Amino acid sequence: MKIELPDLSLVCLVGASGSGKSTFAAKYFRSTEVLSSDAFRGWVADDEADQSATEDAFEALFHLAGVRLKRGRLTVIDATHTRREDRAKAVALARAHHAIPVAIVLAPPADVCLERHAGREDRRFSTRVVRNQHRDVLRSLKHLRREGFRHTWVLKEPETIDAATIARVP
Ligand code: GTP
Numbered sequence: 211m212k213i214e215l216p217d218l219s220l221v222c223l224v225g226a227s228g229s230g231k232s233t234f235a236a237k238y239f240r241s242t243e244v245l246s247s248d249a250f251r252g253w254v255a256d257d258e259a260d261q262s263a264t265e266d267a268f269e270a271l272f273h274l275a276g277v278r279l280k281r282g283r284l285t286v287i288d289a290t291h292t293r294r295e296d297r298a299k300a301v302a303l304a305r306a307h308h309a310i311p312v313a314i315v316l317a318p319p320a321d322v323c324l325e326r327h328a329g330r331e332d333r334r335f336s337t338r339v340v341r342n343q344h345r346d347v348l349r350s351l352k353h354l355r356r357e358g359f360r361h362t363w364v365l366k367e368p369e370t371i372d373a374a375t376i377a378r379v380p
């Protein structure tokens with residue numbers, strides 16, 4: 211799949227834990243382009259897993275995303291974006307800065323996410339959380355355009371995710 215991204219995009223990665231968002235972001239984008247909710251939890255609370263820091267982490271993340279968009283820099287938000295409210299905030303931010311809201315959805319089969327989850331030390335939550343996230347992602351697909359995402363790219367097979375290419379277009 212050839213993913214075309216307008217130069218001034220705000221890209222929301224959408225996917226359950228273990229879907230491969232951070233891996234995808236590291237492969238296809240500059241490190242400075244990627245704002246990850248985990249990293250921001252780390253910066254505000256010294257603990258990437260501290261869920262009590264989520265609100266503050268997103269406040270800081272959105273601030274930096276806004277500054278980047280104001281300066282015309284493509285920005286990627288690496289967070290699950292499984293909840294409609296979270297996606298809506300990103301769309302609103304993009305619009306406020308005349309950037310194009312883009313969703314790249316990583317939705318490999320739930321079993322793939324769960325298998326990866328099982329192999330990780332840094333994810334303390336239960337497999338049920340991953341299953342629910344996966345279900346929410348699939349349910350969200352038909353709403354993304356209406357929510358305001360101008361472009362939506364949905365990658366469902368690990369092979370498709372692996373073989374994707376990204377082209378930036380003016
Ligand atoms: P959260 O940050 O928990 O939301 O997960 P994530 O969506 O960012 O997943 P991440 O990229 O951290 O990948 C989870 C695990 O799956 C890691 O151990 C990765 O090495 C592995 N992984 C991710 N993408 C791939 C892939 O395309 N192929 C294989 N074999 N492993 C992958």
Ligand code: MG
Nearest residue numbers: 231232233288
């Ligand atoms: Mg991640």
